[in-house]
Structure formats: C-alpha cells, structure tokens
Amino acid sequence: MARTRSVPYRKVTPISLFSPEDEIFAQGERAGSIYRVEFGAVRVYRLNSDGRRQVVAFHLAGEMFGLEAGATHSFFADALVQTGLTQAGLPDEISPELLMLALRSMIRAQEHLLVICRQSAVEKLVAFLMDMVERQGGLEQIDLPMSRIDIGEYLGMSIETVSRSFSKLRDEGLLRFHGARKVELLDIETLKRLCR
Amino acid sequence: MARTRSVPYRKVTPISLFSPEDEIFAQGERAGSIYRVEFGAVRVYRLNSDGRRQVVAFHLAGEMFGLEAGATHSFFADALVQTGLTQAGLPDEISPELLMLALRSMIRAQEHLLVICRQSAVEKLVAFLMDMVERQGGLEQIDLPMSRIDIGEYLGMSIETVSRSFSKLRDEGLLRFHGARKVELLDIETLKRLCR
C-alpha cells in the first residue's frame, strides 16, 4: 500500500543492525530522524495506561517510518527479527515527498481503522494477510515476521482467536502453513472476497 | 486535541452554507482544497464495499479537514447540522504548518485506533465524550451534533449499544441528558478514570 521509497534522504547513515526485541526508539524520546528498513521488520506500538500494548503498524523492507508530529516520539519501535536500518535527519526544507509520507501514514492508519472496526475475527485476519501479501510483492507465499501476540495486538483480538481463525482458514483449504510463520495462500480470489 | 487554526489560507472563500446531509465532497472527487469549519459540524466517512459506513472523523467549529494523500478524495464528507465552511486552495509552497496538519491528522487517526481496539463499549463512549469535551473548550455541558447512528459508526458499535452505554452512565450518575443531543458531565474525574 503506502510505498515510501521516494522520500529523499539527507546524511544517510550506514546500516545499523538490530536484533529481535532491540529498541529503535521509545515514546517520549526526542524525534527528528526518519528510518528506512533495509532488511528485516519493525513493529511500532504504544502502551496504554493499563499496560496493554497496541501495535500500530508493522514496517517491512523498503518502507520508512519514524515521522512525528511533535518534538518527541508518540510510540515505541523495536525490531521483530534481525533488522537493518538506515537513518536520516529531516531535510531542512519540508519536501512534498515528506508531506506525502505523512499523508500516506494517515491513510494507512485510517485503513487500519476500517479493518479493525465492524469486521469479524476471520475478516480482520484475511485483511491483514492481504496487506502483507501486497507489501511482500504479491507472492502467494508470505513470511510473518511477527508472533501471534503481535498480530493479536495489531488487530485487536486475542492470540487464541488469531490462532483459531488461522486454523479455520486452513481447514477451509484457503491456507497452508509451513511452520507457524510461513503461509501459503491457496485461493487468493476467495480470500479477497472474504475481506469484503 | 488537534487544533488546526494555525494553517495559513490562500484565497479564502466567503463562507458557504451546508444543511444537514449536504455533501461537501465525495470519494473519488478531485481534491485540492482544505476546508475550515466556521460553525456547525462535519462528518468524514467511507463506504465499505458491502455498503456499511465507517465514520472516520468528526470536525467541529475551528477545525480544518480535507487534506488528501492523492489527487482525489479517499472519503466522503457531509454536514451534520447547519454548517458554514471556508475553503482554500493548497499553498504552492508546502508549509511546515501544512505538514503539521497532516501529522496531527495521522496522530488523531492512530488515537482513534487506540480507542476502538480492545476497549469495552462504555470505555469507547467515555473516550469519545472526553474528546468532545476537550474540543468544545472543556465545558461540562456538550452538544452532540451527530446521531446515535453516527456515534456507532464512529466507534464501531451498534446504535443500541451506544444507547445502552449512555443509559448506564446516566444511571450511575455520571451523565445528565437534556434531550438526546445535550449531555452534562456530572463527574469528569470518574469519567476520565473510566477511559483508562
């Protein structure tokens, strides 16, 4: 969906490496850089006051993130798997491309909203899968760099419901698993119809 | 929350008037203007492919909306009540203020996401009320320019559940109604605690 390769970098750093769970930035920290995922995957989340985590976004290779409205980050970001990032300060001139990045992030958040509201568990999961397919180049076999917990926190449902929904789709012959983190989509047409 | 008065206008039009249900722009229409609500209230929504409506945002007096990522609008917008809008073309130069408007819209969308996910019906409704209070200047008496249907479509719940949640809060002595569209908040501290 929101491809973000077109935003120009200034002072691009060498690739820095992050292991799973390594923090990239924390809520409240001073912002001012944008990041690009060179390889691996990132999750962006927020902690509610009662300690529950809400995953706001995942970012895959080629995508950019880290733009903030204020001087400080409103979210946490960490690596899901071995991940390489480059980092750049914001350009002095606010470029049209930067504005586009912000607007696309907004659209993505609103799309996410549409998915989460008023959809059943299976529908949400299918929408998530279709999004992942698109962002991984449309191949029928996709990697899920995130755990079931992450998926649940992203879609607003329990891990058990995530798992049960996967099983349901598998039993209906729509998915095939190769381990828990590799999925093959067996009938993309039917799946597309499922997410309305 | 996202006050948007600071974005500078170019070629501000005279106030145009909209009656309830009057369309301001439609999904797919050519975008390129931003709007400011001079008085009244606006709802921004999207129609799912199955015809259900998802309300993405409400905009009250003093707020701006209509910024788009692409050349065309991704959403519909119409007036909830008698509403006056001014309109301006986008500045040629992309101003920092415009970027801020985009970023604040993004943050607002993500906040909305946090409210809708993983919160009970009453919690969502309280969060909605607290947002409305803040945007109406913090007074304890607030107007709801939108119907129960709109609130339901905004929060992702049925109108019956909206109504029942209102009744619950009323029975607990936290709200008093003066007609269905005027609410008095009787215990803001307790209400704040309720939305976590």
Next chain:
DNA sequence: CGCGCATTTGATAGCCATCAACCTCTGTGG
C-alpha cells in the same frame, strides 16, 4: 395535537475473551 423518526429498552443468540491443557518446534546439554 398528532405524525414520523430518533432513541431507548427488552429478549435472545452468537462471537470472542479468558482460563486451561496440550502440542510442536527449537536449541541445549548429556
């Protein structure tokens, strides 16, 4: 005053969160 629509209230069923137990995979150490 009375009509029509919005809202509220009631009854019921279904989905999903939760608690619990079991399974699977992976890495480690004997």
Next chain:
DNA sequence: CCACAGAGGTTGATGGCTATCAAATGCGCG
C-alpha cells in the same frame, strides 16, 4: 544421537459482552 526444557502456538470449555431482532417510548416539527 537422544532427552529435555522452554517458548510459542493450538485446541477445548465456558462465560460475558454485544449484535440483532423486536417493541415501546420520547421528541421535534408541522
């Protein structure tokens, strides 16, 4: 090479919340 431990994932059972259908009530407006 195998046994084991631990984490992540799956499956089962149950209760609660909320969507849905249905009906009553209230309110705005002519």
